[in-house]
Amino acid sequence: MKRLFGTDGVRGVANEELTPELAMRLAQATAQALKGEGKCVIFVGMDTRLSSPMLRDAIISGLCASGAEAVDLGVLPTPGVAYLTKKHHADAGVVISASHNSFEHNGIKIFNSEGYKLADEIEEQIEALVSSPDRLGRATHDKIGTRRNAYELRGEYLDYLRSICTEGLEGLKIALDCANGATSALAEELFTSLGADCRVLHCEPNGININEGCGSTHIEKMSDYVVKNQLNAGIAFDGDGDRLMCVNERGEVVDGDMIMASLAYDMKKRGALVKNTVVGTIMTNLGFDVFCRENGISFIPARVGDRYVLEEMLLGGYCFGGEQSGHLIFSDHSTTGDGMLSAIMLLSLMKRKNLPLSTLHSVMRRYPQALVNIEADKAKKLEFLKSKQIADILEEAKQGFGERGRVVARPSGTEPLIRIMVECDGDAEKIANEIAEKIRAVL
Numbered sequence: 001m002k003r004l005f006g007t008d009g010v011r012g013v014a015n016e017e018l019t020p021e022l023a024m025r026l027a028q029a030t031a032q033a034l035k036g037e038g039k040c041v042i043f044v045g046m047d048t049r050l051s052s053p054m055l056r057d058a059i060i061s062g063l064c065a066s067g068a069e070a071v072d073l074g075v076l077p078t079p080g081v082a083y084l085t086k087k088h089h090a091d092a093g094v095v096i097s098a099s100h101n102s103f104e105h106n107g108i109k110i111f112n113s114e115g116y117k118l119a120d121e122i123e124e125q126i127e128a129l130v131s132s133p134d135r136l137g138r139a140t141h142d143k144i145g146t147r148r149n150a151y152e153l154r155g156e157y158l159d160y161l162r163s164i165c166t167e168g169l170e171g172l173k174i175a176l177d178c179a180n181g182a183t184s185a186l187a188e189e190l191f192t193s194l195g196a197d198c199r200v201l202h203c204e205p206n207g208i209n210i211n212e213g214c215g216s217t218h219i220e221k222m223s224d225y226v227v228k229n230q231l232n233a234g235i236a237f238d239g240d241g242d243r244l245m246c247v248n249e250r251g252e253v254v255d256g257d258m259i260m261a262s263l264a265y266d267m268k269k270r271g272a273l274v275k276n277t278v279v280g281t282i283m284t285n286l287g288f289d290v291f292c293r294e295n296g297i298s299f300i301p302a303r304v305g306d307r308y309v310l311e312e313m314l315l316g317g318y319c320f321g322g323e324q325s326g327h328l329i330f331s332d333h334s335t336t337g338d339g340m341l342s343a344i345m346l347l348s349l350m351k352r353k354n355l356p357l358s359t360l361h362s363v364m365r366r367y368p369q370a371l372v373n374i375e376a377d378k379a380k381k382l383e384f385l386k387s388k389q390i391a392d393i394l395e396e397a398k399q400g401f402g403e404r405g406r407v408v409a410r411p412s413g414t415e416p417l418i419r420i421m422v423e424c425d426g427d428a429e430k431i432a433n434e435i436a437e438k439i440r441a442v443l
Contacts, residue, residue: 004130005123007305007413009109011098014051018106020058026108027062027094028136029129031145033122034091034112035068039145043088045073045081046096047182047240050207051106055096059108060147067139070147073154077182077241078109079338080157086115086335087156097182097240100217101415103208115335117307158190161340164333167348170195173231174347175247177222178203179215181239183340190340196347199229211238216245216326216339223251232350233357237339242306243326244339246346248357256326257285259346261364262357263328264320266349268297272319279312279321281305282408286423291364305413306337367405370429372436374418380443381411384418393438397422397431407435 004010010026012018027042034040042063046052056072063070071090073081078095085093091113098105110118110126118126129135139145174196178184184203191198201222202214211217215238222234226247234247246254260278267273277298280288284301292299302312306327313321313331322328327337334341350357376384384390390409397407405424412419420439422432 004127007307008099009095009107009117011101011105011107011414013104014049014055014106018055018108020054022130023055023058023108024062024065025130025133025136026126027059028066029126030092030094030110031063031066031068032129032137033125035066039067039069040091041069041071041088043071043073043081043085043090043093043150044096045076045078045093047098048075048180048184048205048207048210049096049098049103049106049239051104052096055106055108059094059096064145064147065138066136066145067143068145070145072147072149072151074149074151075182075185076154076157077186077338077340079242079334079336079341080154080182082111082115082336083157083160083334084153085111085113088153089113095240099240099242099414100211100215100238102212103210111335116310117336154186158186158193161190161344162193164341165194165344165348167351168195169347169351172233172347172351173197173199173229175199175201175222175225175229175231175234176203177201177214177216177219177234177236179211179237179239180205180209181211181215181237181241183237183241186241187237187340191343191347194344199225199231201225215239216243219245219247219253222247223253227251233347235339235343238326241339242337243323243328244342245326246343246357248361250358252358254357254361255366256322256324256328257288258361258364258366259326259342260320260322260328261288261291262360263345263349264292264297265295265363266353267320268295273297274317274319277316277318279309279316279318281309281323282410283324283421285324285369286367286406287365295363304410310336367423368425368428369421369423370432372420372429372432373412374420374436374440374443375416376411376418376443377416381418383443384409384411384439387442389442390439393435393442397435407432409435409439
């Protein structure tokens with residue numbers, strides 16, 4: 001059986017690769033793998049995709065069939081499920097979402113009782129059970145599990161986020177792009193209650209429009225909107241609300257690296273940056289590395305994926321890390337990336353310093369960067385990893401840059417793509433396309 005779990009749960013096109021039958025078996029296997037001496041309690045949340053209720057019902061059926069108590073949280077951002085799972089001492093939390101992907105895709109993410117993504121060995125145990133249905137136990141009689149709705153718990157998640165905001169946001173005029181996703185019913189309520197003057201975009205989900213030309217992966221329209229309406233900032237979340245991208249008052253895009261630089265600079269000044277260290281990834285912009293060296297901050301690059309950023313943070317006892325894509329993790333406050341929490345941190349800094357966002361992120365100079373995607377199924381991804389000819393192509397490019405640039409090439413953990421990223425002071429896009437063409441020729 002091929003491996004089910006990728007870097008961010010089980011993903012696939014709904015009702016093709018990710019079917020209700022598979023979702024049910026995953027739920028049965030999860031309950032069986034996590035079951036202690038008593039009945040296990042598992043929270044279930046989802047985003048706004050057309051297929052999410054279908055998969056939610058299949059998962060809850062699987063949990064009940066295994067004797068678990070399924071707690072339906074309804075539509076809720078991924079970090080909200082993680083937070084409530086930990087707060088209420090549930091045995092696990094399940095999120096049905098494909099994050100930033102288009103509506104036809106969906107995914108299943110699982111958190112442990114502490115709100116962290118499952119360890120590899122637990123995922124392997126679940127996969128082994130899924131591949132052997134005869135090993136999946138079924139509860140009968142009075143041992144069959146139960147289901148209950150707990151939609152009201154989202155208020156506890158919002159209250160927690162409010163408690164983190166040390167500065168009222170009065171006087172700040174912001175745009176919120178909810179990507180027609182999981183933050184659609186929450187973001188305006190949260191930021192208005194904190195005092196911000198909010199203009200809300202793309203918060204009318206219909207099951208199909210999630211991430212469609214909007215949200216953190218389509219932030220271009222936000223730039224014009226912020227400038228036209230003379231706002232202080234624009235904030236765009238992704239479909240499941242665990243990441244954000246921003247636009248400053250000039251309409252310039254502010255990505256995860258630039259947000260991290262703004263916050264890390266302030267945290268170090270206040271003595272709040274544990275061990276004066278930030279964890280990023282191998283895709284973090286070179287300009288962030290330069291910023292860290294110039295400001296006495298240690299930078300640790302992890303593998304791409306917020307789970308690997310978090311692993312490095314926990315291993316070293318660091319409190320702050322994130323990705324260029326906008327997954328930011330504040331380990332003192334959350335066990336996973338949280339777009340609304342990150343927005344609170346950034347807006348609070350703007351208010352406390354009484355400075356525009358353009359000034360705050362100017363502590364870092366972003367190196368020109370280009371990203372080219374090559375379509376690749378699993379076979380091509382494997383060939384990419386094994387090919388000496390491709391390794392030679394990449395090594396030649398790296399040698400040509402010296403210390404003036406770099407190239408990173410890797411298979412995506414969530415999409416059928418190989419990503420080629422080039423950073424340099426020259427024409428990064430031209431060089432990235434040249435490298436991609438050479439690799440396509442080999443594949």
